[in-house]
Every structure is written in structure tokens, then in C-alpha cells.
Amino acid sequence: MSLPVFVELLTPDGEVIHRNKFTQLPIRIGRAYDNDIILDDPHTAAHHAQIELNQLDELVINDLGSRNGIAQDNQRNDFFVVDGDAVYRLGHTRLRIRTTAYAVTEEVSDSTNHGWEGWRPALLGSVLLVTIGLLSTWLGDLQQGTLSKYLLELVSVVGLAIGWAGVWALFSRLFNGHARFGRHLLIVSSGLTVLELWEFFSGAIAYAFSLESLATFTSPPVIVICAFVLYFHLLTAGNKRPQRLQYYLTGLAILGIGITMAKQYQTSNHLADELYLSNLYPPALRISSDKSLETFTANMNALKAKVDEERKENPEKDTDKNAIEKMIDSDTGEDTATSSEPTSSAVPPPT
Amino acid sequence: MKFRYLLLPLAISLSFGSNAQVLKPQQGNTEQSPAPTQAPSSTAQQLYADAQQDLLQLRVLTKSGNSQSSVGSGFLIGTSNLVVTNYHVISQIALEPDIYFGEYKDTKGKSGAIELLAVDVLHDLAIVRVDVKGNGFFNVPFNAGNQAQPALTPLQQGQHLYSLGNPLDLGFTISEGTYNGESHRGFSAQLMFTGPVNPGMSGGPNVTAGGELAGVNVAHRRDGELVSFLVPAIYVQQLLAKVSPDMTPPKDFNPTIGEQLLEHQATMADKLLEKPFSIKQLGPYQVPVRESEQVRCWGNTDNSEKKAYSIDSINCSMESAIFVSGELQTGHLSMHHKFAQNKKLNTMQFAKLATNLYNGQVYSTAKSETITPAYCTEDFIAHKNISMRALVCAEAYHKFKELYDFTLITASTDDSEKSLQSMINIQGVSYANGVKLIAEFLQGIDRASVKENAGQEKPATTSTRSTEAAQ
Numbered sequence: 169m170s171l172p173v174f175v176e177l178l179t180p181d182g183e184v185i186h187r188n189k190f191t192q193l194p195i196r197i198g199r200a201y202d203n204d205i206i207l208d209d210p211h212t213a214a215h216h217a218q219i220e221l222n223q224l225d226e227l228v229i230n231d232l233g234s235r236n237g238i239a240q241d242n243q244r245n246d247f248f249v250v251d252g253d254a255v256y257r258l259g260h261t262r263l264r265i266r267t268t269a270y271a272v273t274e275e276v277s278d279s280t281n282h283g284w285e286g287w288r289p290a291l292l293g294s295v296l297l298v299t300i301g302l303l304s305t306w307l308g309d310l311q312q313g314t315l316s317k318y319l320l321e322l323v324s325v326v327g328l329a330i331g332w333a334g335v336w337a338l339f340s341r342l343f344n345g346h347a348r349f350g351r352h353l354l355i356v357s358s359g360l361t362v363l364e365l366w367e368f369f370s371g372a373i374a375y376a377f378s379l380e381s382l383a384t385f386t387s388p389p390v391i392v393i394c395a396f397v398l399y400f401h402l403l404t405a406g407n408k409r410p411q412r413l414q415y416y417l418t419g420l421a422i423l424g425i426g427i428t429m430a431k432q433y434q435t436s437n438h439l440a441d442e443l444y445l446s447n448l449y450p451p452a453l454r455i456s457s458d459k460s461l462e463t464f465t466a467n468m469n470a471l472k473a474k475v476d477e478e479r480k481e482n483p484e485k486d487t488d489k490n491a492i493e494k495m496i497d498s499d500t501g502e503d504t505a506t507s508s509e510p511t512s513s514a515v516p517p518p519t
Numbered sequence: 520m521k522f523r524y525l526l527l528p529l530a531i532s533l534s535f536g537s538n539a540q541v542l543k544p545q546q547g548n549t550e551q552s553p554a555p556t557q558a559p560s561s562t563a564q565q566l567y568a569d570a571q572q573d574l575l576q577l578r579v580l581t582k583s584g585n586s587q588s589s590v591g592s593g594f595l596i597g598t599s600n601l602v603v604t605n606y607h608v609i610s611q612i613a614l615e616p617d618i619y620f621g622e623y624k625d626t627k628g629k630s631g632a633i634e635l636l637a638v639d640v641l642h643d644l645a646i647v648r649v650d651v652k653g654n655g656f657f658n659v660p661f662n663a664g665n666q667a668q669p670a671l672t673p674l675q676q677g678q679h680l681y682s683l684g685n686p687l688d689l690g691f692t693i694s695e696g697t698y699n700g701e702s703h704r705g706f707s708a709q710l711m712f713t714g715p716v717n718p719g720m721s722g723g724p725n726v727t728a729g730g731e732l733a734g735v736n737v738a739h740r741r742d743g744e745l746v747s748f749l750v751p752a753i754y755v756q757q758l759l760a761k762v763s764p765d766m767t768p769p770k771d772f773n774p775t776i777g778e779q780l781l782e783h784q785a786t787m788a789d790k791l792l793e794k795p796f797s798i799k800q801l802g803p804y805q806v807p808v809r810e811s812e813q814v815r816c817w818g819n820t821d822n823s824e825k826k827a828y829s830i831d832s833i834n835c836s837m838e839s840a841i842f843v844s845g846e847l848q849t850g851h852l853s854m855h856h857k858f859a860q861n862k863k864l865n866t867m868q869f870a871k872l873a874t875n876l877y878n879g880q881v882y883s884t885a886k887s888e889t890i891t892p893a894y895c896t897e898d899f900i901a902h903k904n905i906s907m908r909a910l911v912c913a914e915a916y917h918k919f920k921e922l923y924d925f926t927l928i929t930a931s932t933d934d935s936e937k938s939l940q941s942m943i944n945i946q947g948v949s950y951a952n953g954v955k956l957i958a959e960f961l962q963g964i965d966r967a968s969v970k971e972n973a974g975q976e977k978p979a980t981t982s983t984r985s986t987e988a989a990q
Contacts, residue, residue, distance in 0.1 A: 306868070307867055307868060307871055308868075308871055309868065310827065310828070310864065310868060310871065310872050310875070311826070311827065312827045312863060312864075378898065378899055380897060433885075434885060435884065435885060435886065436882070436883040436884060436885055436892060437883060437884075437885035437892030438883055438892070443881055443882065443883050443893065443895060443912070444881065444895055444897050444910045444912075445897060445908075445910075446874060446877050446878040446879070447874050447878075448870055448873040448874045448877055448908065448930055448932070448938070449867075449870045450866050450867070450869075450870050450935035451932055451933055451934065451935055452935065454899070454932065456899060457899075458899045458900055458901030458906050459898045459899060459900050459901070460900065460901070460902070461900055461902045461958070461961055461962070463898070463900075464896070464898055464900050464909060464911075464961070465954060465957075465958050467896040467898070468896055468911050468913070468954055468957065469950075469954060470896070471894045471895070471896055471911075471913045472913070472950050474894040475891050475893075475894050475913050475914060475915040475923065476915060478891035478892055478894075478915065479891055479915045479916075479917055480891075480917050481917060481918060481920075
């Protein structure tokens with residue numbers, strides 16, 4: 169048995185609130201003031217538990233007859249042989265017991281580039297932002313706009329990014345004590361850059377290979393990119409469980425994609441955001457081959473079956489409505505005879 | 520480019536205020552009836568005095584709210600209980616008899632129910648039955664069945680004609696004008712009447728000074744002055760030939776309307792395809808257009824010095840369409856060609872311009888009760904000297920069998936400095952005719968072989984027949 173023994177009080181998330189070092193056994197735990205560890209938890213007994221050695225020289229934690237007892241993984245027992253990785257729950261209090269012999273896990277390699285804070289990422293982010301902003305403004309500038317137009321466009325993009333990064337910095341500062349504004353700015357700038365590049369290149373690839381779905385499903389990639397940006401923002405803001413965060417964000421992204429598709433389907437009967445591939449590029453980017461007019465006509469003829477399937481001569485919705493109308497009619501049937509003098513209503517003019 | 524409007528009252532709800540609502544038959548009567556002792560001093564006065572007993576106002580009301588949904592005019596034929604009016608006046612009763620019903624009101628304020636007997640969607644006519652009989656002012660000779668109809672006295676240009684009806688629900692009126700020949704902008708002729716015909720007068724009679732029926736008020740042009748249209752009396756004869764005063768009307772008019780639309784689309788497609796499309800030049804490209812009495816084309820060039828590109832366009836469109844309901848007008852065709860040429864833009868920027876022109880031209884909706892969502896096919900196609908991106912979408916009509924809408928858009932993909940974008944939109948045709956028209960249209964898009972045009976910047980030739988485009 170290796171003394172001293174450390175008893176650690178934990179939060180529900182497993183973070184250490186307080187660490188006690190003991191060089192002598194037994195260690196008494198409870199609410200009463202004659203204990204070695206005094207608990208403020210009303211769900212524990214005055215003398216709740218005791219850590220000691222058993223006949224086999226093993227370290228054990230014993231229940232001293234408390235009402236709520238001791239549980240490990242929700243299994244209540246009178247005593248437990250101490251395991252350094254286990255968490256014991258006494259009432260609402262969580263404990264972990266380790267001795268000097270406890271073998272800690274290996275050192276985690278530091279992926280945080282500590283020199284990469286402050287003005288450096290901020291500068292890179294700004295450069296990215298300005299470049300991509302200018303590029304996309306130039307590409308869409310078909311009226312040969314003046315310098316002021318470019319500046320205005322830049323100011324709005326940069327302003328938006330700085331505002332966004334600022335909110336995240338505030339958030340980080342609150343929860344983590346470290347604003348990391350530069351990093352947040354870099355993340356949002358990278359996100360915007362990836363979005364712009366994706367828009368351009370996905371369109372180009374769709375055009376080159378005649379891949380219609382790449383061009384018509386526009387929102388799912390945007391949602392995925394947004395999820396990535398959120399992930400890095402949260403990580404930078406001090407999230408300690410990247411694994412769990414990944415699950416959450418994946419779920420959120422899938423939900424988002426599902427909702428947009430359902431909405432799209434309701435309005436247009438198509439899952440895609442766009443009805444057709446509409447991004448045109450110079451002929452040099454074309455790779456796929458041309459079809460003949462005959463093939464195109466054949467495809468057009470094949471559409472007939474699909475549209476015919478959609479036909480509803482008497483939509484069910486209509487018959488329901490009519491039934492209700494009829495019911496209302498029978499109520500107000502008498503009124504029909506006494507004709508009032510209503511104003512004429514408008515009817516849209518045909519040609 | 521649509522200038523012609525049927526004559527239902529258009530948004531007269533607010534501007535007239537409460538006074539307009541009490542201006543009902545009672546008051547109308549005092550204005551109308553000339554003092555019986557006074558001898559009529561003009562033809563119009565005499566005509567009105569004779570015709571007023573057979574003149575009716577027709578109103579469509581909702582069953583649930585008993586509120587007025589549209590009003591028009593009508594007239595009793597001979598001494599029968601049959602009333603002729605426009606189809607568009609009573610279209611709601613034909614399409615949704617469960618929701619709407621009709622009512623007539625004569626010049627004395629007496630009212631009663633109407634019963635729809637027959638419709639002629641193509642010429643915008645309908646016949647309804649009422650519980651009163653005519654006094655024999657409007658006599659239209661006709662032969663029952665499918666025989667040839669008795670000839671009517673031909674009208675002379677400049678001859679005086681008189682339209683009767685109840686404009687804007689204000690009261691019965693008579694208006695004088697002149698006959699000015701036939702208009703062939705639709706697939707069946709209409710008479711041009713230079714005189715005031717206002718919303719609400721739809722379905723009212725138009726007679727000669729001798730009291731003979733010339734036609735039925737149907738439409739006027741909003742961009743012109745006193746340019747009105749009448750349905751020729753011959754179609755009234757033809758429709759009267761199909762009904763009898765004691766017939767049982769069909770329960771559901773949708774199949775009848777569907778058949779008439781199908782018949783119309785066949786005529787329309789035959790007429791459009793009777794000869795190959797004429798070819799026009801847009802830069803190095805050749806584009807198909809159809810210019811005829813029914814389809815009119817306009818050209819436009821946007822080539823200002825300040826712009827970094829120029830756009831030439833040709834738009835062809837039929838000026839008439841078949842009115843089926845407020846939501847559905849069909850039997851229409853339009854073609855558009857846009858030719859963009861780069862002057863100062865980078866190649867990528869020009870591609871962006873082409874994208875903007877090509878984008879957002881076709882929609883699909885799952886919410887319409889008249890048409891299905893669109894189904895589309897798209898591809899790169901090569902044909903003769905041109906390669907292009909093409910998209911075609913088709914929609915079916917829910918209520919009418921074998922009728923479809925088509926939209927084709929194309930964008931040339933063979934030049935980084937020039938872009939030709941074409942569109943054809945066809946409404947209310949059979950699938951086979953739609954495919955035929957689209958294939959014919961695609962055939963017509965071509966490019967003069969590249970060598971011929973090398974170094975030669977031809978100004979785009981566009982149609983200049985735009986004299987009547989009072990835009």
C-alpha cells in the first residue's frame with residue numbers, strides 16, 4: 169500500500185473541484201465536523217463512509233450505514249475495493265480515490281500552436297477575407313463598378329467577420345478566460361473562404377462533368393461548412409470534449425439538411441434547392457461530351473410518365489374542402505334568397 | 520406584352536366607397552328610362568328603349584358567403600329563356616359549381632337564378648337559362664345541329680354599332696362606336712369595335728342601328744383608347760345550335776372544357792408548325808422565330824457605351840390566350856432570344872453574366888391546384904454548328920387530360936465571349952405537339968460556321984416590327 173492517498177471531489181462532468189492529500193488511514197467522510205473530509209451535501213450521512221485497508225491490504229471504501237449509501241456506476245454496495253479510475257457517488261457527491269502508485273495516462277502531445285495567437289492569425293484571417301472578398305466582388309462586377317463600390321463591399325464583409333469573431337471572443341473570455349480574437353477571426357475568415365471556393369469550384373466541376381446534383385443541391389454543403397466553422401469556434405472557446413461536440417454538430421447538420429430538404433420538397437416537389445444547373449462557365453472548362461438532339465428528345469418524351477403521375481384530377485384536399493363548404497352552405501342556405509348588395513370584387517385580367 | 524383585358528370589373532372595390540354600393544338597379548332605372556312622352560331623338564335612345572327589357576346583368580356569387588365574385592352582362596335570345604354571355608363571366612360556375620352560383624338582374628331590378636347550359640371556352644361564350652322569357656328584341660337566326668348557319672348581314676367598316684351592358688356595376692348603359700374590321704390576333708377572329716366597352720359589360724350585346732346582333736362585348740385594350748373587341752355573332756349562332764331551352768345541362772363542365780382546349784391546341788400547333796420557323800440572325804447565331812398574325816415579335820438592343828457588354832434580344836409572343844379561370848390562361852406561346860456579347864469583361868466575369876441570364880427562368884411549384892410540379896431534363900447537346908446547354912421542363916394540368924405546359928431554355932456553350940440564350944414557353948398543348956414544337960425550335964438554333972464570321976463584327980439584326988408596341 170502506497171501512501172499518501174488522494175481523495176478528489178469531482179463535478180458531475182468529472183472535473184476536480186478539490187483534491188485532499190492524506191498520509192494516514194482511515195479517512196472518514198461525512199457531514200459531521202469530526203470527519204477528515206467534511207461534505208456539505210444534505211444527501212449524505214453525518215458519518216457516511218470510511219476509507220481504510222482490509223485484511224488483504226487492499227484500499228477499500230466502506231459504507232458506515234448511511235441511508236443513501238455508496239454507488240459506483242449506479243451499483244450500490246456496502247464497500248468497494250478502490251480503483252483509481254472509478255468514481256464513487258455518496259448522495260450527490262462524487263469522489264475519486266488515487267494513491268501515489270496510480271499510473272497516469274501518457275502526456276498528450278500539444279497541438280495548440282502557442283505562437284499562433286493574437287495578431288498573426290488575425291492578420292492571416294484579414295488577408296484571406298480581403299482577398300476572397302475582392303475576388304468575388306470582381307467576379308460579380310458586370311457593370312465595371314468604381315473603387316468605392318469595392319471598398320464598400322469589403323467594409324461590409326470585414327465588418328461582419330469582425331463582429332462575428334468579436335462575439336466568439338467574448339464568449340471564450342467568459343468561459344475560458346482567454347478571448348483568442350485572432351483565432352476566431354481566422355476561423356470565420358477560413359469558413360467564408362471555403363464557402364466561396366466551394367461555390368465556385370463545385371459549380372465548375374458540375375459544369376465540366378454535367379453533374380447536375382452537385383449544382384442543384386446547394387444548401388447541404390453550406391450547412392456542413394457552417395458545422396465545421398462552429399466546431400472550431402467551440403473548440404477554440406474551450407470545449408474539452410471534442411468527440412461529443414462532433415456528434416452534436418453532426419446531428420445538428422443532418423437535422424438542418426433534413427429541414428431544408430423537407431421545406432424545399434413541400435414548395436417545389438423536388439429535394440434539390442435549384443431546379444436545374446444554371447452556372448455557366450467558359451467552354452474551356454467543359455469535359456463531358458455533348459449529346460445528340462435525338463437523345464435529348466427521347467429524354468423529354470420520358471418525362472411524360474412522371475408528370476402524368478403527378479396529376480390529380482380531383483385533389484383530395486379539394487373534396488374535403490367542398491364537404492366543409494357544403495356543411496356551411498346548409499347552415500346559411502336561407503340567406504341565399506335575401507340577396508344583399510355586395511360590391512363587385514376584382515378578377516385578374518386575362519389577355 | 521399582354522394588352523387585352525376581359526371586361527370583368529377590375530379592382531373597383533375601394534375607390535368607389537360606400538356610395539357605389541347603393542348605386543343599384545333602382546337608381547339605375549331612373550337614369551335609364553327616358554320620359555315616355557318624349558319622342559326618342561336618336562338611334563341610341565331608340566335602341567336602348569327597345570332593348571332594355573331583354574338586357575340582364577349576370578352575377579356570380581359564392582355559396583358560403585353569398586358575396587359577389589364577378590359581374591357581367593347578358594341578353595335574352597328572341598322570346599326564349601336563353602341568355603348569351605361570355606364564358607369568363609360565369610367561368611367559376613362552370614369550374615366550381617359547388618362553391619359558386621349565379622344570379623341575374625334585369626333593368627327593372629328583378630332578379631332570379633341562372634343555370635349554365637353550354638360553354639364555348641375558345642370563343643369566350645356561354646349560354647345560361649333563366650326563369651323569364653325575352654321580348655324578342657335580340658333575334659339570332661340559327662339552324663340546330665351541325666348544319667351551316669344562316670348568313671348574317673355583313674358589316675361595313677365605319678358603320679355605327681352600339682354596345683349595351685352594365686359597366687363597373689354602375690347601371691345599364693348603351694355606348695356608340697364604329698365597326699373597324701376583324702382582328703386575327705387570336706386563333707379565331709374577333710370584331711374590332713371603336714367605342715367604349717368597360718369591365719362589367721362583358722357578355723353584353725353589340726347591335727347595329729337596325730337592331731341586328733353584331734357580336735358580344737368581350738375585351739378592350741388598356742394601352743389604347745376605345746379599342747374594344749367583340750365575339751362575332753356567328754359563334755353565338757353555333758353555340759345556340761347546340762342547346763335547347765329544355766335540355767338537361769351536364770353536371771360537370773370540366774370534360775367539355777378539356778375537349779375544347781384539346782381541339783384548340785391541335786389547331787394552334789398545326790398553325791404554328793404549318794411552315795418551318797423563320798430564321799433570324801443574332802450576331803453569328805441563327806435563331807428560330809415564328810412571326811404571324813397571332814405571334815408578334817419585338818426586338819431590342821442594349822448597347823450603351825458605358826456597359827461592358829451588349830445584349831440584343833428578340834421576343835415573340837402570342838397576344839391572345841384562352842381564359843379558363845382566374846388562375847389558368849392557356850393556349851399560349853412565347854419565344855425569347857438573348858444574345859450577349861462581351862466588350863470589356865474578363866472571360867470569367869462574362870461567364871457570370873451568362874449564368875445570371877440563364878438562372879431562375881423556370882420554377883416548379885407543388886402548391887398550384889391547376890398544374891403539377893415541373894419535371895425536367897437537362898443536358899449538353901451538340902447540333903449542326905452549335906453546342907449548347909438545354910433544359911426542358913413539363914407540367915401537366917390537374918383538371919384537363921392530355922394538356923401540358925412546356926418550357927425550354929438553352930444557352931450556347933461554344934464561345935467564351937458570346938452567349939446566345941433562347942427560351943420557348945408553350946402553354947396548354949398535347950405532349951406530342953409540345954415535343955414537336957420544342958424539337959422544331961431546337962433545330963432552328965444554329966451558328967454560322969466560324970470561319971465565315973471570323974473578324975467580322977456583324978451588328979445583330981433584330982426585328983423592328985414594333986410599331987404597335989406601345990410599351
